[in-house]
Amino acid sequence: xxxxxxxxxxxxxxxxxxxxxxxxxxxxxxxxxxxxxxxxxxxxxxxxxxxxxxxxxxxxxxxxxxxxxxxxxxxxxxxxxxxxxxxxxxxxxxxxxxxxxxxxxxxxxxxxxxxxxxxxxxxxxxxxxxxxxxxxxxxxxxxxxxxxxxxxxxxxxxxxxxxxxxxxxxxxxxxxxxxxxxxxxxxxxxxxxxxxxxxxxxxxxxxxxxxxxxxxxxxxxxxxxxxxxxxxxxxxxxxxxxxxxxxxxxxxxxxxxxxxxxxxxxxxxxxxxxxxxxxxxx
Ligand code: ADP
Numbered sequence: 001x002x003x004x005x006x007x008x009x010x011x012x013x014x015x016x017x018x019x020x021x022x023x024x025x026x027x028x029x030x031x032x033x034x035x036x037x038x039x040x041x042x043x044x045x046x047x048x049x050x051x052x053x054x055x056x057x058x059x060x061x062x063x064x065x066x067x068x069x070x071x072x073x074x075x076x077x078x079x080x081x082x083x084x085x086x087x088x089x090x091x092x093x094x095x096x097x098x099x100x101x102x103x104x105x106x107x108x109x110x111x112x113x114x115x116x117x118x119x120x121x122x123x124x125x126x127x128x129x130x131x132x133x134x135x136x137x138x139x140x141x142x143x144x145x146x147x148x149x150x151x152x153x154x155x156x157x158x159x160x161x162x163x164x165x166x167x168x169x170x171x172x173x174x175x176x177x178x179x180x181x182x183x184x185x186x187x188x189x190x191x192x193x194x195x196x197x198x199x200x201x202x203x204x205x206x207x208x209x210x211x212x213x214x215x216x217x218x219x220x221x222x223x224x225x226x227x228x229x230x231x232x233x234x235x236x237x238x239x240x241x242x243x244x245x246x247x248x249x250x251x252x253x254x255x256x257x258x259x260x261x262x263x264x265x266x267x268x269x270x271x272x273x274x275x276x277x278x279x280x281x282x
Contacts, residue, residue, distance in 0.1 A: 038110075042107045045107040048103075049104040049107070052100045053097060053100045053101070056097045056100060059093045060093040063089045099233075102231060102233040102237060105237055106233060116245070118156060120153045121154060123152045123154045123265070124152050126165070127147070127165065127184065127186060127196070128145065130165045131184060134166065140178040140180075141180050142180075143182045145184045146183070146184070148187050148188060149188075154265050155266075157245070160241050163237075163241070164237075164238045164242060168198050168263065171261075172202065174230070175259070176200045176202035176258075180202060182198065183197075183199040184197070185197045192267050193267060194267055195263070196265075197262050199258065199260040201257070203255070204222070204256055206221060207255065210251075210253060214236055215232075215236060218235070235249075238263075242264075
C-alpha cells in the first residue's frame with residue numbers, strides 16, 4: 001500500500017475509538033461488608049443463645065427441684081427469705097430461657113432457616129388450651145373466649161401458633177391493670193380467612209410509636225416508663241410467623257384506653273370442604 005493511504009482496516013479502527021467506563025464500587029463493597037457483618041451477627045446470636053439455653057435450663061431445673069422438695073417438707077427446712085430467693089432465681093432464669101429462645105428464633109428467621117411443620121389443627125381447641133393455661137397463671141385478670149363454632153381446622157405449625165397466641169394474649173395481660181378483662185374472639189371472616197382478636201383495656205400504644213411496634217427490640221415509651229419487663233422481640237416474631245402461614249397481624253390501639261390485636265389465617269382446604277358439606281346438609 002502507498003504510505004500516504006490507510007487501509008480499510010486502519011480506517012475502521014480509527015473511527016471506532018474507545019469507551020472507558022468508570023464504575024465506583026465503594027457502595028457495593030460497603031453493602032457487601034454490611035451483609036457479611038449481619039450474617040456474622042446472626043451466627044454469633046445463634047451460637048450464644050444456643051449455648052446459653054442448656055446451662056439456664058439446668059439452673060431452672062435445680063431451682064424448681066429445691067422449691068418442690070421444700071414445699072413437700074423434704075430435705076433441710078428453708079427460711080422464708082431463702083424460698084423467696086429461690087423463686088426469684090426461678091423467675092429470672094425463665095425470662096432468660098425465653099429470651100434465648102426468642103433470639104434463636106429471630107436469628108433463624110433472618111437466616112431463613114426456621115422450618116415450619118404444617119398440619120391440620122383445630123384452632124378452637126388450641127385457643128381453649130392456651131386460654132386455660134394462661135388463666136391459671138394469672139389470678140388478677142379475667143380471660144373470656146368467644147367462639148363461633150366448636151371446631152375449626154386450619155393448616156398451621158401448632159407449636160409456633162401456640163407461641164404466637166401465648167405472646168399476644170400474654171401481652172394483653174402484661175400491659176393491663178390488675179382486674180382487667182381480656183376478650184378473645186375467633187370468627188370466620190369472608191370465605192377464606194379465620195380471624196382471632198385479642199382485646200384489652202390496658203396502657204395502649206402511643207400513636208407516634210404505633211408504626212414501629214412490630215420492629216425488632218421495639219418497646220413503647222409508656223411500657224418502659226411503667227417498668228414492665230420485656231424484650232421487644234415477641235411482636236416481631238408473631239408477625240413473621242403469622243406471615244409465614246400466609247396470614248396477617250395488625251392492631252388498633254389508643255394510649256391509656258387499650259389495644260386490640262388481630263391475627264388472620266387462611267382457611268385450609270379440608271376446613272372449606274367441611275364447611276361446604278355442612279352448608280349442603282342444612
Ligand atoms: P415485649 O412485651 O417483650 O416488650 P413485644 O414484642 O411483645 O415485646 O411487644 C413490643 C412492645 O409493644 C411492648 O414492649 C409494648 O410497648 C407494646 N405492646 C405490645 N402489646 C401490647 C399491649 N397489648 N398493650 C400495650 N402495649 C403493647
